[in-house]
Amino acid sequence: AQSVTQPDIHITVSEGASLELRCNYSYGATPYLFWYVQSPGQGLQLLLKYFSGDTLVQGIKGFEAEFKRSQSSFNLRKPSVHWSDAAEYFCAVGSGYSTLTFGKGTMLLVSP
Amino acid sequence: NAGVTQTPKFQVLKTGQSMTLQCAQDMNHNSMYWYRQDPGMGLRLIYYSASEGTTDKGEVPNGYNVSRLNKREFSLRLESAAPSQTSVYFCASWDRTEAFFGQGTRLTVV
Numbered sequence: 001a002q003s004v005t006q007p008d009i010h011i012t013v014s015e016g017a018s019l020e021l022r023c024n025y026s027y028g029a030t031p032y033l034f035w036y037v038q039s040p041g042q043g044l045q046l047l048l049k050y051f052s053g054d055t056l057v058q059g060i061k062g063f064e065a066e067f068k069r070s071q072s073s074f075n076l077r078k079p080s081v082h083w084s085d086a087a088e089y090f091c092a093v094g095s096g097y098s099t100l101t102f103g104k105g106t107m108l109l110v111s112p
Numbered sequence: 113n114a115g116v117t118q119t120p121k122f123q124v125l126k127t128g129q130s131m132t133l134q135c136a137q138d139m140n141h142n143s144m145y146w147y148r149q150d151p152g153m154g155l156r157l158i159y160y161s162a163s164e165g166t167t168d169k170g171e172v173p174n175g176y177n178v179s180r181l182n183k184r185e186f187s188l189r190l191e192s193a194a195p196s197q198t199s200v201y202f203c204a205s206w207d208r209t210e211a212f213f214g215q216g217t218r219l220t221v222v
Contacts, residue, residue: 006154009152032209034210034211042215042216043202043213043214043215043216044155044202044211044213046210046211049209049210051209090154090155092211094206094211095208099145099157099160099170100145100157100204100206100211101157102147102154102155102156103154104152104153104154105152105154
């Protein structure tokens with residue numbers, strides 16, 4: 001069965017510092033991988049996605065993620081965090097032939 | 113282009129009451145999903161519909177039923193609400209490359 005692990009429940013980062021959110025997945029075939037962001041009381045917004053090709057993908061709001069097949073990971077990064085990035089971030093795995101499975105989320109707090 | 117529309121946005125039910133959450137998408141997608149979101153649990157799949165006329169159980173289907181009324185609409189029904197069903201419910205439409213989410217329904221069962 002497919003699964004996603006986000007090891008960090010909460011992360012606190014100073015404004016202007018770099019960010020990396022971890023995601024590990026389990027999937028039997030070539031996965032589609034996603035990062036979504038959710039602001040309080042809102043729905044989910046897609047940040048970026050990976051299907052194939054270049055393993056470093058660029059997303060909206062200055063985010064990027066790198067797919068590492070050997071480590072079954074798809075970590076999200078941002079070089080300089082802004083206060084408006086405070087939100088909950090979800091990694092998800094799926095494909096055209098399966099359902100979409102989410103991790104439990106990582107809450108990002110940004111300190112001044 | 114409205115995307116995915118869920119109604120209602122908020123609802124309070126008494127234990128044992130029934131209700132239906134409505135979801136409609138205007139993107140002509142075949143697949144639609146219902147998730148529930150609880151603190152620390154992420155989004156868990158309740159039911160999904162891969163195409164019009166088909167529905168399948170997800171990870172947490174107990175206490176729920178669904179209807180894929182047509183290609184646009186996918187409803188979620190709670191026949192006898194329980195406090196354990198207090199949650200935020202999200203409907204999503206999936207085009208096999210991206211899931212598009214509604215704004216959610218915050219349901220409280222007292």
